[in-house]
Structures are given as C-alpha cells and as structure tokens.
Amino acid sequence: MLDKDNVVLVEITRGSIVESRHRGAIAIVDGNNQLVASVGDIDFVTYLRSSAKPHQAISVITSGATKHFDFTKQEIALMAGSHSGESYHADCALRILEKIKLPVNALCCGIHKPFSHKAVKELGKNTSELHNNCSGKHAGMLASALVGDYSLEDYYKIDHPVQKAIAKIIAEFANVDVNALIASIDGCSAATFAITIAQMALIYARLINPKDLRTELQEAAKLVTQAMLEFPEMVASKSERIDTDLMCALPGKLVAKAGAEGVYTIGLLPSTKYPSGLGIAIKIEDGDIGRARNAAILGTIEQLGVLDSLAIEQLKTNYLPPIKNHRGLFVGEVRPSFNLDLS
Secondary structure: OOOOOOEEEEEEEEOOEEEEEEEEEEEEEEOOOOEEEEEOOOOOEEEOHHHHHHHHHHHHHHOOHHHHHOOOHHHHHHHOOOOOOOHHHHHHHHHHHHHHOOOHHHOOOOOOOOOOHHHHHHHOOOOOHHHOOOHHHHHHHHHHHHHOOOOOOOOOOOOOHHHHHHHHHHHHHHOOOHHHOEEEEOOOOOEEEEEEHHHHHHHHHHHHOOOOOOHHHHHHHHHHHHHHHHOHHHHOOOOOOHHHHHHHHOOOOEEEEEOOOOEEEEEEOOOOOOOOOEEEEEEEOOOOOOHHHHHHHHHHHHHHOOOOHHHHHHHHHHHOOOEEOOOOOEEEOEEEOOOOOOO
C-alpha cells in the first residue's frame, strides 16, 4: 500500500489537455491505528504548522489552565483554530487575555492582515496581535505559562517548558520518541514540529478516538474535539473557509484543520461506515494552500462517501470553481486525479 514517490493528486486542465499538475501524499488511519489507505510518500517528514493547534490546545487543558481560568468551549475552539481575524474572533481572544490578566502586547505572535477581506476593509491599519490567526493559541500558551509559574516573555521559544510540554503531547499522539521530533520556528514564532504524513493522520485518528492514550489525554482530546464541533466558526470563520464549511456540512461528525505549506488534516468521528473513525492527512508537495489542496481535500471526502452529492457539489462550487478566462468563458477545471484504495 505504500508508494515511496509522491503522485499527481491534482490536475489543472485547459481545453482537452492537462496544463499543470500538483503532486503530494495522503494518509488515512483508522481509530485502531491501522493504515487504511494511502497515496504518495506518506513517510515524508514535514512540519505540522497550524495543524498542530488542536494538540497545542490539549496542552493548555493538561496544564490545568483551562480549569484554573474557566475557559469556555468557544475559547478552546479559538485556541485550536486559525481564525480569520474578524471582530468576534478578536473579542474572544481578548476575553482569554482578560481572564489571565495580561495585555494584548503579551502576545508574541506578531501582526498580519486578517484572513477575512471584510475585516481588512473594516480595520484598515488598526490591526493588532488579536487579529493574528494564532492569537487564541498564543493566549492559551500564556495561560499555561502562568499556571506553571514559568517565564512569560519567552513562552513561545522552543526550549521553554510550555513548548516542551506540547512536544511531549504531539509525540505521544504520534507514537514517537519526543527526542526524535524535529522542531523549528513557526510563522507566529512559536515552536512547530515535524512528523511524517502517516503520523499526522494518526494524531488526528487519536484526536477523535483517543481510547489508547492515557486518561488525561483522552479527556483533553474529547474536550478539544467537542469545542471544535460546537464552534466551527472559531476554528476558521463563518464564511469562505473550507475548514468551517466541512465541519458544517457534517455537523458533529468531523473536525478539520488547515496547516501551512499544503498541509491539511481531518478527524472523522466514529460512524456506521467507519466504526473507529478516521484520521486523514494531506500534503501538497509544492506547498499550495489553494486550488490544489482544496481539490485533494474534496476528492478525499468524496471518495470516502461521507457526504451526499448535493453537499459535495456545493463545496466544489465554493472551492473548486471552473477556470474562466478574462471574458468569463469556461476554459478548464481543477480536478482530483487520485484513487484511494479503501477495499
């Protein structure tokens, strides 16, 4: 079932021929930690980037910060998400900071334009760290540092106890030695860790079905999963984000989380069709986070047969529209080009 070379996952056509291709890998692992399908090089090691956020939120819970500061599920969902920087996201991040009694400038995530075009227009240059897609994650890390009585000014650094605790959790979920994890600096300055595509699928299989983990991690994983299911708009946005739209298309049954550089991860909760659930990890080799990744995501979901045709077509309309030229003529399409062997 393993293919050591990445395969073409997505094709872009113009007229009757394929004009461009995107290669990559997909791994699907069930809740019994068994590989059920794969394409491409699933042993490829790459960084989780923002796909680690649910597990970083688990660390906030296991640190005792969630109970100490009485964080709500909505706030936990923001910690687990990459939000679009809209007012309800920034307000939620601010509430977390108010609970832990720290100012906005305690966040070391930096400032960038919000993902939301509406927020960019409304805010102009009046953005702050609150609008950074990682503000919830960083606020949670600060909370963990406070309850651990650790230093605050360097909470984001790789060798800080908060980041070491996160590394340990990711290693446990991935079933690897924590000392074997490769660490680097993420876009928000916090630590990011590299594992294989297969291990990414595993940590999401265990996120939604953590039965093999120690009790503390089981309880934390269930809480993070429930928070994401109940507040999918805090994980991404109320509109124009495939993470939230996927979760809303399968309410209460799926969690989805984008990472940078072509990474995407999904946890499909146990169901009649997949009794132990599924963890899914996708990596687009060239790092695309638009048309290629969207095509791979929707191709995977369609082949798994968990959405009806109407829901799939709506998602395709939103995220895989036909290619048009400058006069509005249809000239091509973006399409998945892989087959998952689910037999």
